[in-house]
Amino acid sequence: MRLGSGTFAACCVVIEVLGVALFLRGFFPTPVRSSSRTEHQAEPPAPEPSAGASSNWTKLPPPLFRKVVIMLIDGLRDDFVFGSKGVKFMPYTTYLVEKGASHSFVAEAKLPTVTMPRIKALMTGSLPGFIDVVRNLNSPALLEDNVITQAKAAGKRIIFYGDETWVKLFPRHFVEYDGTTSFFVSDYTEVDDNVTRHLDKVLKRGDWDVLILHYLGLDHIGHVSGPSSPLIGHKLREMDSILMKIHTSLLSEERETLVPNLLVLCGDHGMSETGGHGASSVEELNTALILISSAFERKPGDIRRPKHVQQTDLAATLAIGLGLPIPGNSVGSLLFPTVEGRPVREQLRFLHLNAVQLSKLLQENVPSYTKEPGFEQFKMSERLHGNWIRLYLEENNSEVLFNLGAKVRRQYLDALRTLSLSLSRQVAQYDIYSMLVGTVMVLEVLALLLLSIPQALSSKAELEVPLWSPVFSLLFYLMFLVLSALHVIVCTSAESSCYFCGLSWLTAGGVMALISALLCAVVCALAKMFADGKFLSKNPAHPKARWSELDVLILLGTMGHVLSLGASSFIEEEHQTWYFLINTLCLALCHETYRNCFLRDDCEPQQCSHVEEGFVSTAPALRDRSIRCNMLEPHRVSKGPTSLDTLRGHEKWMVLASPWVILTCCRLLRSLNQTGVQWAHRPDLGHWLTSSDHKAELSVLAALSLIVIFALVQRRCSLTSKVAMALGLLGVYCYRAAIGNVLFPWQRDSKDISKGVIEARFVHVFVLGILFTGTKDLLKSQIIAADFTSKTVGLWEIYSGLVLLAALLFRPHNLPVLVFSLFIQTIMTKFIWKPLRHDAAEITIMHYWFGQAFFYFQGNSNNIATVDVSAGFVGLDTYMEVPAMFLTAFATFAGPVLWASHLVSFLSSETSSGSALGHACFCYALICSFPVSAYIILVTSLRYHLFIWSVFSPKLLYEGMHILITAAICAFFTAMDQTNTKS
């Protein structure tokens, strides 16, 4: 079957997406779980150990507190309470921490520092897997054993106000609830007022046992304007007054009932210096945790410094405090200070319960648990505990009893710490089999792509895909049989759960058939290549073309980038790699232009021909040499002298200056958004602009940018879309003004902030309109043959529609990124690609590089925290999953997508060769799939690396998303290519 190289590449990328998806499913493991979830609840609590003597304490101890109020403030970093900000803005809390009846802790959250996994960690005490980030937005109900479910089962009445996530996690658990949605990041007052308005009523009532409040405002402020914004202070003060209100009300109630209540103030995760969260910087991990109760009375001189504990410890503590069984999957240990005031026997009882639960979890997850030091410690302390109970029941000497009790307590605490540590370290098993199948698929596709380079990039841009011969070959059936047998063996013998084995037999068989077919295709291509190679080596008439410097650079750059992915620092600072590469690319282009301009005029004829040869052979880096020569000769020679000679004076100067202009633009963009890890804290223009003092400057900049965008985009649009574009850009400014990012000149201060839904929808309409006009033009060009201009215009309109959408979704301080992107594209088109006549492959790779660099210029990084989630809610009234995800993905990958769509419109406007689009699509697919495949292998080999969760996994998610987007782009390419060949 003959396929165009574009179609072929698109198919390959689609298969690759499947492979990557399978790999991702296997890579992100399901976390450590207690297998006996259902039976656990029925299980009686462990009785007190009592060496010989019979103890009457076999039931769960009674609750320590009558009422528990959990006040969870989203993004409450530890220094917001314990640092200078806390002292300044939270006077009451500071008083409680320093002198009041409270215990304060710095609770360390684990990755990923995103709300839903953190709520789960707080309530179950377990460590949610990384994949919870992805499921963060559509949280299904929590089925694991947790404090809330236990409390409900014990007949406690729970009231909840705050983040809706809770309601989804714990459906039908609350007797009364009011969920607020967290998706309008720019709203930070209403979300909290919605919680606080119920407070007065609820505090007066006595018909509840647990009250949970989840305040989102602080986190929203962090997302919008960072942790150093003045708004943070206001919010903290508000939170402080709410805390005071709750505390005083609880105290006054206690006076009547004489049973202590517990007030918990905690954060779910911290906040990075830029205001985001999701990663593993100290600011994001450390949260404040304060337990306030009159049971924690202290003497005047008793200074309690905030101790460092794990966030997961809270679940066990709450369970003990409420007199509930500790959740089965909890890896936390009891926060001991909370029970310090109780009699020794009760203390030991609590510690024992906790230790039994942890050791049970250990037994279920570690085969050789008896060798674990924590388990041995636990056994020993249990024995000592028994002795102590016997002594206690025999009413022995109080001093001996006291000393032994202290010893047992110390032993227990040590055992708890060791158990908890070794459990948290228990990284869940990777699903190696699924990973392997995914990797094999991806690698086979890559091999196929690499082997078909010579054919695919030939002037016809077509290649013979041996589709039917492998299906009927013996190799295929053998492979299929062997793989199926392997599948059966692996799936029947595997102990751990395996996603791929869980698939239906038909699907698995299909995947196996696909793998064997791909293998056969690879073998075919290899055999063919050998045959061709022999044939070619026989006639040495072909001169060996030399690679130009640009090709060498492109090849080395790609290789170097792929290799750099093996180092965590290079992943964190990947933007540096791309900036470095595009700078070098610009300098190489500069060298090429200068050589062409100066040496052409006055060099000797012989040298001229040398240069000519060097220039003519500018061909893609990855191309096979010998084949390249004979296929390029025909249409290369016809070009004759390069068009540099034909340029007039000032244009020549522009050609010479253009690399420098581009370099300067890139340098400016670089200082707009600092990303990465090491230098992320450096001051940058973006922060300067977004700070509230510089609103006027930001407004001017945004307005200017929008005008320049219009000027750059409109020149090749049809009149309708010009008007639509102008109105759309105006709408973008109105939208930003409506949500309070920028100001109108006649508007002094932005009091009335709305969600800007109407304005955003106005722009959305124009985006759709422009895209529609573009599609219409494309269809027209397809029907009316040889209507070339309308096709060009149509493609450009689609491109400009995407630009308009990006302008809407980008934060206003990022609009210059869009401007510079358009500007660089214009300059490159006019003064570099056209005069220097690069071929499609080179242009494609340059587009890819610039697209990657612009991804980082936008302020993205290989870190989940930098994804601008607010882009997903532009123009939406309520959270709708599909549009929100689409918008967020587009806003994040706007750089690569815009450059790729520019590539399409540029290549199809150049009529020179019909195969350009096919070549470009093939090159794009190849250059995108190369890093993904290499990265999959790297990650597999580095899966026990220390930074696997914080650095490598987010990058893996980004790569997965990138290959998905590449598949979409390649499909678009192919569609355009099809229209090309038809018209």
Place this chain on the structure above:
Amino acid sequence: MKDTDIKRLLYTHLLCIFSIILSIFIPSFFLENFSILETHLTWLCICSVFVTAVNLVLYLVVKPNASSKRSSLSYKVTRFLKCCIYFLMSCFFFHVIFVLYGAPLIELVLETFLFAVILSTFTTVPCLCLLGPNIKAWLRVFSRNGVTSIWENSLQITTISSFIGTWLGAFPIPLDWERPWQVWPISCTLGATFGYVAGLVISPLWIYWNRKQLTYKNN
């Protein structure tokens, strides 16, 4: 004829390498607390002065290209002044390129500039010595097949290897090893120096290896 030329080339290059080694060891006799990493800027200055001096001396002694016929004093002086200006311009040019590559614009200006100076010393000074202040000749030498003598060939190799050394020298900067030599611009200057030395070593060997294939039009 050719072998003697290559030998002379080798000796001059060995002298250059020797001057770099001297610049590491001699200052420690005169200056206290001298070390490449801690007093990096001092070393940069000294190294640059040493290499320039050796290049000039070699140029005067060896005279690789036939001296021009007009050798009046005023011509020599203007030529020298022109060379100085070219050198300064190249320093500024490199500085601008470093900033474009991401070097801080306002902080660490002196460091960046001295880095530009040392890179100019490794690249521009030999060019000035060998080719004189003649941009056309430079462009000729640095384009494919434009070389007319083994001196120019070695110049090409050393210059390009210095650039590549500098380019590669930037790679360790983002790594989180927290070593003193990862600080801007130390790794780059060290890279440039290693590249230069490598070029000095490789070029005579490469020319000797390929002496059969190399034919120059002027010879």
